[in-house]
Amino acid sequence: MIIQIIRVSIMKSNCFLNCNKGNRMVMKKILLLLCIIAVSACAHAADRIISAGSGITEIIYALGAQKKLIAVDSTSRQYTTKDTLTVLGYHRQLATEPLLALNPDTLVGSQEMGPQSTLQQLAAAGVNVVIAPSGNNIDALYARIDTIAKITGSQKQAEVLKNNIHQSVEELKNQSLDKSPKVLFMLAHGGRVMFGGAGTSVDEIIRLAGAINPAADHFDSYKTISMEKIVELQPDYLLITQQTVNTHGGIDEFLKAYPLLNETPAGKNKAIILVPETALIGELGIESIKLSHQLNDTFSG
Numbered sequence: 001m002i003i004q005i006i007r008v009s010i011m012k013s014n015c016f017l018n019c020n021k022g023n024r025m026v027m028k029k030i031l032l033l034l035c036i037i038a039v040s041a042c043a044h045a046a047d048r049i050i051s052a053g054s055g056i057t058e059i060i061y062a063l064g065a066q067k068k069l070i071a072v073d074s075t076s077r078q079y080t081t082k083d084t085l086t087v088l089g090y091h092r093q094l095a096t097e098p099l100l101a102l103n104p105d106t107l108v109g110s111q112e113m114g115p116q117s118t119l120q121q122l123a124a125a126g127v128n129v130v131i132a133p134s135g136n137n138i139d140a141l142y143a144r145i146d147t148i149a150k151i152t153g154s155q156k157q158a159e160v161l162k163n164n165i166h167q168s169v170e171e172l173k174n175q176s177l178d179k180s181p182k183v184l185f186m187l188a189h190g191g192r193v194m195f196g197g198a199g200t201s202v203d204e205i206i207r208l209a210g211a212i213n214p215a216a217d218h219f220d221s222y223k224t225i226s227m228e229k230i231v232e233l234q235p236d237y238l239l240i241t242q243q244t245v246n247t248h249g250g251i252d253e254f255l256k257a258y259p260l261l262n263e264t265p266a267g268k269n270k271a272i273i274l275v276p277e278t279a280l281i282g283e284l285g286i287e288s289i290k291l292s293h294q295l296n297d298t299f300s301g
Helices: 002-011 014-018 021-045 054-062 074-081 096-100 116-124 138-152 155-174 201-208 227-233 242-248 251-257 259-263 286-300
Strands: 049-052 069-072 106-109 128-131 183-189 192-196 237-241 272-275
Touching: 049 054, 054 069, 054 074, 054 138, 054 286, 069 074, 096 116, 106 138, 116 128, 138 155, 155 286, 183 201, 183 227, 183 242, 192 201, 201 286, 227 259, 237 242, 237 286, 242 251, 251 259, 251 272, 272 286
Parallel strands: 049 069, 049 106, 106 128, 183 237, 237 272
Antiparallel strands: 183 192
16 A cells, blocks of 8 residues: 555656656656555564464574564463563453553464453454464364464574474474383362363373373363372372462372372372473463473383
């Protein structure tokens, strides 16, 4: 639109209509220069991005495009130690006014981003609202990288990143275990106990590590199941977060709080592995694959 206005203004000007052929060539060169400047200005205006979701922010940093960020949601708080960024609310509970006050060009997040009313209001105000592709597998991760690369103009960096991820996954495939252990992820804090089933990021992390998630045969997503059922599943390892440990005052106290775990190989052997929440928040990400490598090393030892 800006380019068209510049072009029409010059082409209709008396100077252009009345000048000789040589001067017209000069005017055309000026037109070209102004168009280039206009394109540059538009591109620069697109560099005010708000990221809603730790996995989205992780990709922006991995692409080296963090300078385009002006704010992140609360699940991306760990990145604010590296850069001075405004931290907004939880990515599921975004408020319109604080976001618009930052004059963003683009808001990008996962399908969990919301509420829908906020997204609609932002779009109506001229903000480019982008919902990245969803999924807890490598292909979905590649699709998210491509989407964010297009927004940030980092397509070349995206190809390098995807190639590095591919090599990392291939390494995991080549590091097969003599025996695949059964591994469960248990989230216990705030009075709730949940386990990760099929279709979750932790399920894919366990699978990439060469292990088996026995819960995946029984339910999808994160569900609450009885401790008696956990005993039936007989996990060899139990994955828990540092927050779960802190809530219970240590691993020993954690096991005391759930005595039936001692009837599983994981409980008897205290085969409890602490995993970072940042590798589990949202969907499968770059840090998730790093965690798979760490788990594979543990299971191989």
